[in-house]
Amino acid sequence: MVPPAEPELPKGAALRLERLTKRFGSVVAVREVCLDIPAGCFVTLLGPSGSGKTTTLNLIAGFVLPDAGEIYVDRQAISGVPPHRRNVGMVFQNYALFPHMTVFENVAFPLRMRTALAGAALGRRVEETLDLVQLGGLGARYPRQLSGGQQQRVAMARALVSDPRLLLMDEPLGALDKKLRERLQLEIKAIHRRVGATIVYVTHDQSEALTLSDLVVVMDRGRVVQIGSPRSLYEAPDTGFVADFLGGANLMPAQVTGAAGEDVIVALPGGATIPVRPSHQPIGALGPVQLMIRPEDIEVSRSHQNDPERVALAGEVVEAAYLGDAIKLVVAVSGGLLTAKVTGRRGAEFAPGDAVTVGWPRSATRILPATSTEAAD
Amino acid sequence: MPSPREVMDALPAEDARLLPTPAAVRAPRPGLLPLLLLGPAVAWTFLFFLLPLAVMVWQSVQHDGLSLFHYRKLLSTPLYLSAIMTTFQISLGVTAGSLLLGYPVAYVIATAGPRVRGLVLLLVVIPYWLDYIVRSYSWMVLLGRMGLVNRSLIEIGLISEPLSLLYSIWSVNIGMIQILLPLMVLTLYGAMHGIDQRLVQAAAIHGAGPWQAFRRVFFPLSLPGVYGASLLTFVVSMGFYITPALLGGRKQTMISQLIYTLASDMLDWPLASAASVLLLILSLAIVLVYNRLFSIDRLWGGATS
Numbered sequence: 001m002v003p004p005a006e007p008e009l010p011k012g013a014a015l016r017l018e019r020l021t022k023r024f025g026s027v028v029a030v031r032e033v034c035l036d037i038p039a040g041c042f043v044t045l046l047g048p049s050g051s052g053k054t055t056t057l058n059l060i061a062g063f064v065l066p067d068a069g070e071i072y073v074d075r076q077a078i079s080g081v082p083p084h085r086r087n088v089g090m091v092f093q094n095y096a097l098f099p100h101m102t103v104f105e106n107v108a109f110p111l112r113m114r115t116a117l118a119g120a121a122l123g124r125r126v127e128e129t130l131d132l133v134q135l136g137g138l139g140a141r142y143p144r145q146l147s148g149g150q151q152q153r154v155a156m157a158r159a160l161v162s163d164p165r166l167l168l169m170d171e172p173l174g175a176l177d178k179k180l181r182e183r184l185q186l187e188i189k190a191i192h193r194r195v196g197a198t199i200v201y202v203t204h205d206q207s208e209a210l211t212l213s214d215l216v217v218v219m220d221r222g223r224v225v226q227i228g229s230p231r232s233l234y235e236a237p238d239t240g241f242v243a244d245f246l247g248g249a250n251l252m253p254a255q256v257t258g259a260a261g262e263d264v265i266v267a268l269p270g271g272a273t274i275p276v277r278p279s280h281q282p283i284g285a286l287g288p289v290q291l292m293i294r295p296e297d298i299e300v301s302r303s304h305q306n307d308p309e310r311v312a313l314a315g316e317v318v319e320a321a322y323l324g325d326a327i328k329l330v331v332a333v334s335g336g337l338l339t340a341k342v343t344g345r346r347g348a349e350f351a352p353g354d355a356v357t358v359g360w361p362r363s364a365t366r367i368l369p370a371t372s373t374e375a376a377d
Numbered sequence: 378m379p380s381p382r383e384v385m386d387a388l389p390a391e392d393a394r395l396l397p398t399p400a401a402v403r404a405p406r407p408g409l410l411p412l413l414l415l416g417p418a419v420a421w422t423f424l425f426f427l428l429p430l431a432v433m434v435w436q437s438v439q440h441d442g443l444s445l446f447h448y449r450k451l452l453s454t455p456l457y458l459s460a461i462m463t464t465f466q467i468s469l470g471v472t473a474g475s476l477l478l479g480y481p482v483a484y485v486i487a488t489a490g491p492r493v494r495g496l497v498l499l500l501v502v503i504p505y506w507l508d509y510i511v512r513s514y515s516w517m518v519l520l521g522r523m524g525l526v527n528r529s530l531i532e533i534g535l536i537s538e539p540l541s542l543l544y545s546i547w548s549v550n551i552g553m554i555q556i557l558l559p560l561m562v563l564t565l566y567g568a569m570h571g572i573d574q575r576l577v578q579a580a581a582i583h584g585a586g587p588w589q590a591f592r593r594v595f596f597p598l599s600l601p602g603v604y605g606a607s608l609l610t611f612v613v614s615m616g617f618y619i620t621p622a623l624l625g626g627r628k629q630t631m632i633s634q635l636i637y638t639l640a641s642d643m644l645d646w647p648l649a650s651a652a653s654v655l656l657l658i659l660s661l662a663i664v665l666v667y668n669r670l671f672s673i674d675r676l677w678g679g680a681t682s
Contacts, residue, residue, distance in 0.1 A: 061582050083581040084590075096579040100597045109593075113584030158583060168582075 011196030012040035013073045013165035015060070020069035022055055029055040031222040032069070037200070037215065039074075039165075042192050044201045044209040046245070047219035053202045056219070057168050060200060062086055073166060084113070089159030089197070091172040095151045097143040103130070103154050104139035110162040129161040132191065149180045156188070160195060169201045173208065185211050206246045210234065218242050240368050243292045250298070252291045252335045253370065266291065266367070270334020274311045276365045288370035297364035298340035300329050300350060304357045312359040313338075317350050331358050437650035447651035457652070460635040464656075467549055467621065467631060468614035472607050474554040475561035480603070483565035484595075487572070498566075505559040513623045516552045517543060520624070544626035552624045553617060561610050568602020569595075608667040612660050632656045 015037040022030040030052040037043050045053035058064045060071060062083035070077050078086060089110070097106050107126045111117045117125060130136050133153040143151055152172060159167055172188075173181045189212055192199055203209055209216050210230040218225045218233065218241075226233060226242045237243035240251050258265040263275040266289065276291070304312060315333035326343045329350055338358055342350075350356065440446035451457050486497050504512065519525045520542040527539040542548055572595060580590035618633035625631075632652060640649035 063578055083578070084584050084586050086582070088582055090579070090582045092575055092579055096573065096575040098576060098579070098594055109580070109585075110583040113589060162584070
């Protein structure tokens with residue numbers, strides 16, 4: 001196994017990125033990224049393609065060198081350390097299994113390179129790890145003889161076998177179908193609990209990020225946009241970009257026109273004004289903002305009730321889509337289109353053309369800076 | 378009852394095509410256009426390649442009726458046999474030399490950045506454009522008794538008498554390796570280019586230093602390319618004529634030179650035919666070996682893809 005680590009060291013490594021910057025030609029792939037990841041944390045880098053998440057991972061792996069900034073693993077700067085000395089495990093996007101080696105040899109590879117293990121002891125360690133990823137008994141196969149899901153598990157086993165304290169995963173489930181993906185997500189989570197390594201996981205799939213992570217780092221155009229727990233990011237996004245990227249979000253342009261006690265008065269484009277309790281962000285000045293309402297917070301009904309704690313707008317159903325466990329209704333209101341996700345059988349009674357009232361709790365309204373993604377530039 | 382549409386969908390594509398579809402009924406008669414397009418080339422190949430080849434094979438087995446006389450003569454005459462052995466010996470040496478020199482070059486081209494890759498590729502390809510007769514003559518100028526090499530060596534005082542560099546197995550090897558090196562490098566590069574660099578990264582991140590990553594991952598994955606490029610080089614060397622004729626001595630007579638001598642000096646066309654057929658058979662046998670070796674690749678499941 002790994003050369004005897006000091007016993008008081010936690011199983012995972014603490015990772016710290018300091019003003020990390022990487023340019024490819026004139027393109028800044030990663031721009032002054034700062035991250036502090038506690039030991040044993042499962043952190044996800046989430047963002048659209050081109051957001052710099054994979055480059056960040058390659059910087060941590062050492063495949064590319066930063067133009068500026070530094071990476072610290074357990075407070076040690078590792079920029080000068082080549083990849084093979086970083087003691088990191090990695091699951092690649094298309095697994096990158098060695099096609100000329102059996103499953104056993106693939107998994108044994110890190111042990112042969114990093115440890116003095118040989119013979120029966122090495123075999124035991126490989127078998128244990130194969131059992132951990134539920135591939136016991138398949139050691140003699142070649143990767144091409146395995147299904148995509150099994151190949152993924154081999155890649156996991158190879159990354160885990162030498163007990164690295166830092167595990168990097170680059171869209172490891174991207175090539176699998178939805179059902180298998182969801183199952184493996186739960187397995188990865190279980191494995192993380194068991195091995196305790198710090199995991200940096202790259203994905204563009206927001207539901208994957210929410211399911212797996214202790215900490216989600218949302219990236220956009222080479223920058224970190226927001227960091228937080230899945231719940232805090234989902235419930236309290238700082239910008240329209242984050243709100244939109246993590247789950248569906250209704251974003252309505254609006255104007256702050258005044259204040260009433262703790263609330264601010266917000267005018268929608270259609271003229272309706274609603275009082276909203278601002279979030280922790282100070283919305284100081286009057287002016288343009290965005291309102292964010294999650295589709296599952298919106299209720300659609302035929303009758304209008306007067307409830308001071310709720311916002312209600314008249315509208316017309318323009319689209320109804322059946323999702324199985326819910327129905328998605330798109331309703332045109334004076335401020336634009338609102339998407340509502342109605343669970344249960346209630347949504348079935350609405351059809352395009354129906355005049356309805358959409359309503360949501362005032363507390364479910366979040367005020368965000370207007371067109372914040374451009375403002376960040 | 379399934380509808381005809383469902384039946385067609387259930388059939389494999391090949392069979393489905395046999396069923397009359399509205400489109401097929403209206404389409405012009407298939408088969409005519411491909412024949413027209415292929416016709417000229419097929420006719421040319423038939424007239425000027427297959428037909429003479431058949432005549433040659435026929436001639437080689439004629440001696441008072443059907444007989445293997447010429448083949449027996451070829452394989453029992455020490456002079457002819459030694460030409461065959463020489464051909465193998467030179468081809469083997471040339472292949473080994475090209476591989477040793479070419480592998481590192483191909484590796485650099487396959488793994489370097491685009492600028493270095495473009496430059497080295499250009500340097501490899503430029504001599505390829507030059508006719509090999511010209512290159513063989515150039516080697517005569519360089520390696521001759523008063524050639525550049527001998528004069529330089531005398532000039533710096535390393536030798537006093539000119540070395541006989543020409544007309545030896547060495548000069549033939551040097552000339553042929555120089556001519557075949559681009560072929561070796563380009564074929565190797567083609568195979569190495571297909572090796573996923575992320576496999577090398579995967580080796581590195583899992584603890585392999587540059588040498589281990591090369592030895593355990595890149596090199597084994599490049600082996601199918603090594604076999605392919607070597608056998609290609611070997612087969613091409615076997616048919617060499619001009620270079621051994623110009624740079625070699627009498628001891629370096631290869632099969633092609635033997636065929637030329639038999640056909641145009643000794644006018645023994647049946648024996649020349651038999652020698653040609655033998656060369657053809659040997660080359661084909663090597664191609665078969667090539668195929669056999671490539672099944673190693675299939676065992677891994679397409680290592681180069």
